[in-house]
Amino acid sequence: MGGGGMDPKDVFSLGLGLNEPWKLAGHRLDVEKRPHELHLEVVADRGALFPCPDCKRACKAHDFESFTWRHLNFFQHHCFITARVPRIDCPDHGVKRVTVPWARAGSRFTLLFEQAAVILAREMPVAAAARFVGITDKRLWRVLQHYVARAVGALDLGSVRAVGLDETASKRGHNYVTVFIDMDRADKPVIFATPGKGKACVAAFRAFLLSHRGEPTRVAEVVCDMSPAFLAALATSFPKAAVTVDWFHVVQIFTTAVDQVRKAEARRIALAELETGGFATAAAYRAKEMLRWIRHADTPQAARWRITRFINHIGTGLDPTAMLDPVRRALGTVATHTERIIQRWKSSHSNARLEGLNGIFQAARARARGYRNTATYITIIYLLAAPLPDILKSI
Numbered sequence: 480m481g482g483g484g485m486d487p488k489d490v491f492s493l494g495l496g497l498n499e500p501w502k503l504a505g506h507r508l509d510v511e512k513r514p515h516e517l518h519l520e521v522v523a524d525r526g527a528l529f530p531c532p533d534c535k536r537a538c539k540a541h542d543f544e545s546f547t548w549r550h551l552n553f554f555q556h557h558c559f560i561t562a563r564v565p566r567i568d569c570p571d572h573g574v575k576r577v578t579v580p581w582a583r584a585g586s587r588f589t590l591l592f593e594q595a596a597v598i599l600a601r602e603m604p605v606a607a608a609a610r611f612v613g614i615t616d617k618r619l620w621r622v623l624q625h626y627v628a629r630a631v632g633a634l635d636l637g638s639v640r641a642v643g644l645d646e647t648a649s650k651r652g653h654n655y656v657t658v659f660i661d662m663d664r665a666d667k668p669v670i671f672a673t674p675g676k677g678k679a680c681v682a683a684f685r686a687f688l689l690s691h692r693g694e695p696t697r698v699a700e701v702v703c704d705m706s707p708a709f710l711a712a713l714a715t716s717f718p719k720a721a722v723t724v725d726w727f728h729v730v731q732i733f734t735t736a737v738d739q740v741r742k743a744e745a746r747r748i749a750l751a752e753l754e755t756g757g758f759a760t761a762a763a764y765r766a767k768e769m770l771r772w773i774r775h776a777d778t779p780q781a782a783r784w785r786i787t788r789f790i791n792h793i794g795t796g797l798d799p800t801a802m803l804d805p806v807r808r809a810l811g812t813v814a815t816h817t818e819r820i821i822q823r824w825k826s827s828h829s830n831a832r833l834e835g836l837n838g839i840f841q842a843a844r845a846r847a848r849g850y851r852n853t854a855t856y857i858t859i860i861y862l863l864a865a866p867l868p869d870i871l872k873s874i
């Protein structure tokens with residue numbers, strides 16, 4: 480090609496980021512395939528030395544094997560790279576397959592292809608991103624899991640002082656996942672997600688914190704719900720932390736109580752055992768509505784006074800019918816956790832943070848649709864909501 484134009488080989492080499500001893504030997508367009516396939520052949524200079532993957536010592540090739548990688552589409556064509564990759568015989572590490580500069584060890588995709596796929600998966604459901612790049616969602620999940628795990632491994636949690644935790648399920652009522660957030664981070668707050676719920680999750684978080692430059696004794700506050708398993712585990716794993724019960728969870732237990740009373744009452748009415756329908760539901764609802772009055776207290780003292788009034792007033796006024804037992808249980812829970820609930824008035828952390836998690840959980844479920852299990856759900860929660868600035872950096 481004249482006039483200083485670039486050789487097509489150089490264009491492809493540039494796109495691959497090829498460097499010595501690797502160079503492009505040829506290209507072939509397969510028009511039998513739909514979409515057409517562009518195949519690039521990469522070879523190493525004869526007699527070249529290759530770095531040992533363990534110690535980087537330059538070694539001679541021992542033997543070769545041919546591998547193929549899927550690369551970024553070249554315009555509308557699917558693009559593949561084939562190369563004969565040597566094994567070297569390192570005096571210290573023995574016979575090892577060398578790592579090629581365009582792909583990570585063990586992957587059948589080039590780094591540029593994986594980078595494009597990860598960027599797409601941040602913007603759309605994983606199944607859609609997989610269709611777009613022309614691979615199965617199972618393979619895209621494997622790529623995502625690799626990069627997310629590596630970026631999560633590099634998280635520095637040395638500055639974590641206040642933690643919020645909540646549980647979610649990848650499917651309704653199944654496969655619980657417990658998620659921990661840094662209460663001081665407004666954006667991308669998720670720092671740990673683990674399968675299960677309860678005691679073991681808190682211990683797992685403590686271990687994770689320790690292995691990521693965190694210090695459990697410097698965690699001064701933990702915001703959570705009133706689950707006895709969590710609370711017991713927090714006392715042993717984070718002995719210095721003040722525990723704050725999130726207001727959102729107080730409202731939640733009364734919402735559940737109203738619902739249970741309403742269902743029980745509807746059954747009774749259906750059996751025509753009651754003359755005046757709806758009295759129990761109304762009583763349960765009044766209890767829930769009174770929470771608003773507590774929430775608007777200005778000081779911890781005022782909150783304590785209102786909670787005491789609430790428990791006494793609602794509790795003594797409640798009809799003894801068994802139908803109202805869910806409300807009695809909810810009142811008992813509030814009585815047990817009064818101090819932790821009042822902690823909210825002393826805390827500088829907004830309880831909007833934990834409520835915000837619900838939006839993240841919903842988005843993550845939608846992104847993982849079609850291939851959702853505990854592992855994929857956790858991967859996508861991290862991808863959407865964890866501070867992972869380095870996820871693509873080393874590609």
Ligand SMILES: [Zn+2]
Nearest residue numbers: 531534569572
């Ligand atoms: Zn070596």
